Amino acid sequence: LYVGWLGYSQALLVRSGQPVHLMSPHKPEREDERRRIEDLGGCVLFLGVWRVNGSISVSRAIGDSSFKPFVSSEADVSRISLNGEEEYLVLACDGLWDVLTPSQVISFVYRHSKSSPDGLSDIAVGLVNAAQDSGSSDNISVIVVLFKTSLSPPKA
Incomplete structure (x- = not known):
C-alpha cells in the first residue's frame, strides 16, 4: 500500500x-519541516499555533501559491x-x-x-x-x- x-x-x-x-502531518513545528523552511529563507513563528512566515499553519499543501517556496507542494510517500x-x-x-x-x-x-x-x-x-x-x-x-x-x- x-x-x-x-x-x-x-x-x-x-x-x-x-x-x-x-504518515505524519505536514506542520511547521516538525523539526524537518522547520529546517526546510528556514533553509529556504522563511521563518516559523508561534502565534497561537506554529505558522510559516507568521501566516499559514501548514508546511505543505496543494495551492497556497503565495506562500511558495516555503509551503511546498512536494508530497511525502510511504509504503507499507x-x-x-x-x-x-x-x-x-x-x-x-x-x-x-x-x-x-x-x-x-x-x-x-x-x-x-x-x-x-x-x-x-x-x-x-x-x-x-x-x-x-x-x-x-x-x-x-x-x-x-x-x-x-x-x-x-
Whole structure:
C-alpha cells in the first residue's frame, strides 16, 4: 500500500484492531519541516499555533501559491506491506483528527460496523458528526475503506 500526502490529512490503517502509523502531518513545528523552511529563507513563528512566515499553519499543501517556496507542494510517500490482516483505512482531514484520537476512531468504526445497515457511508457520516459533537469547527472530510467485512474489536 502506497500513501502520498500533503498537509494535515491523515490515513489510519487498522490491522487486527490496532492502528498502523502511515504518515505524519505536514506542520511547521516538525523539526524537518522547520529546517526546510528556514533553509529556504522563511521563518516559523508561534502565534497561537506554529505558522510559516507568521501566516499559514501548514508546511505543505496543494495551492497556497503565495506562500511558495516555503509551503511546498512536494508530497511525502510511504509504503507499507499488506499481510492480509488489514481491516480498514480511514482517510480524514484535520477537522476529524484535531478532536478524535485514533483509538476513538477505531472504537467508533467497530461499534458502527455492527449496527450500520448502509455500511461505509453511515460510518463516514457518523465520524463527521462525532467530530462536530466533539467541538470541531473546521471542515471535516472522511473516507472509510473496508478491506474485510468482519472487523476485530479494538484492543485495549
